[in-house]
Amino acid sequence: xxxxxxxxxxxxxxxxxxxxxxxxxxxxxxxxxxxMLTMREAYYxxxxxxxxxxxxxxxxxxxxxxxxxxxxxxxxxxVPYQDPGQRTRHEYHLTQMGADLLPALLALMxxxxxxLAEQPGGPLxxxxxxxxxxxxVDVRCAAGHEVDLGGLGVQxxxxxxxxxxxxxxAAR
Amino acid sequence: xxxxxxxxxxxxxxxxxxxxxxxxxxxxxxxxxxxMLTMREAYYxxxxxxxxxxxxxxxxxxxxxxxxxxxxxxxxxxVPYQDPGQRTRHEYHLTQMGADLLPALLALMxxxxxxLAEQPGGPLxxxxxxxxxxxxVDVRCAAGHEVDLGGLGVQxxxxxxxxxxxxxxAAR
Numbered sequence: 001x002x003x004x005x006x007x008x009x010x011x012x013x014x015x016x017x018x019x020x021x022x023x024x025x026x027x028x029x030x031x032x033x034x035x036m037l038t039m040r041e042a043y044y045x046x047x048x049x050x051x052x053x054x055x056x057x058x059x060x061x062x063x064x065x066x067x068x069x070x071x072x073x074x075x076x077x078x079v080p081y082q083d084p085g086q087r088t089r090h091e092y093h094l095t096q097m098g099a100d101l102l103p104a105l106l107a108l109m110x111x112x113x114x115x116l117a118e119q120p121g122g123p124l125x126x127x128x129x130x131x132x133x134x135x136x137v138d139v140r141c142a143a144g145h146e147v148d149l150g151g152l153g154v155q156x157x158x159x160x161x162x163x164x165x166x167x168x169x170a171a172r
Numbered sequence: 173x174x175x176x177x178x179x180x181x182x183x184x185x186x187x188x189x190x191x192x193x194x195x196x197x198x199x200x201x202x203x204x205x206x207x208m209l210t211m212r213e214a215y216y217x218x219x220x221x222x223x224x225x226x227x228x229x230x231x232x233x234x235x236x237x238x239x240x241x242x243x244x245x246x247x248x249x250x251v252p253y254q255d256p257g258q259r260t261r262h263e264y265h266l267t268q269m270g271a272d273l274l275p276a277l278l279a280l281m282x283x284x285x286x287x288l289a290e291q292p293g294g295p296l297x298x299x300x301x302x303x304x305x306x307x308x309v310d311v312r313c314a315a316g317h318e319v320d321l322g323g324l325g326v327q328x329x330x331x332x333x334x335x336x337x338x339x340x341x342a343a344r
Contacts, residue, residue: 001266005301021209026288028288033203036195037196043176044326055185057191094321100283104276107309108195111194111273111275115272116197117192124193125329126325128324131313136314139274154216157294
């Protein structure tokens with residue numbers, strides 16, 4: 001199996017480590033199973049604490065921790081509500097940041113459907129409501145080519161500001 | 173923020189839970205930060221035990237556990253090698269199953285680049301080697317439309333074999 005082509009200052013893999021990698025940073029926020037499944041339920045329309053507890057099948061303590069972390073990180077926002085005769089409580093709404101994590105969860109679903117599901121294609125169909133066609137998550141370049149692992153190249157971002165930090169050893 | 177449209181038997185969210193969800197199954201395999209970062213290093217071309225330890229910055233014990241789990245799950249294969257004058261050891265090669273997880277990791281990177289990186293766009297550029305254009309992970313339907321959260325619908329898969337298991341309560 002091929003690998004990603006390491007380009008420029010990254011080409012000698014022994015001289016750098018991915019210390020500030022955006023994958024690692026993302027996993028600091030959503031790197032637990034319960035965080036990911038809490039986001040799944042937010043995508044399915046859950047807002048209230050009890051819904052997350054019930055549908056993710058986690059304890060109230062874990063749900064409270066995950067919802068607090070996801071809110072602090074900016075993926076969910078806390079919105080007050082009040083049922084008649086009850087005290088004010090809070091529910092959780094997706095932010096744009098939270099909604100934009102969708103491709104990662106759909107990519108996991110697509111992969112799980114292909115390799116781990118009990119039935120071919122998985123238990124759920126995801127479609128585009130507008131036209132009814134099935135939805136996939138694709139890796140594609142700006143010119144429209146679908147790209148696999150062997151077709152990918154990675155290099156230090158040209159937006160780095162100082163020449164020093166663009167050296168291989170500082171590459172992230 | 174909109175949510176996914178739950179269709180057919182799934183439309184009453186109170187009657188079902190995502191108990192055999194392919195996202196959950198995927199996370200049983202790669203639901204830890206160290207598993208995901210081990211896969212990242214495999215994509216960057218790592219094969220040997222010492223490389224995974226050094227580049228993921230995990231202990232030898234954690235690396236051994238992760239590599240054993242990822243091999244058992246089918247994402248990596250163990251291949252014997254022998255350096256001159258040394259005993260036979262094993263290195264780890266991506267399988268097709270492992271390579272096909274790529275969109276999930278790239279989607280996490282793209283999201284981290286956008287929301288969590290210290291510099292705009294993140295530390296690394298990912299491009300299509302063939303044409304040099306930047307690469308993105310997109311959610312797209314078979315008709316070619318880019319689809320966001322509010323444009324997604326989900327229903328019980330039509331490939332389910334028995335009518336009973338297609339009922340909302342059995343939906344996964």
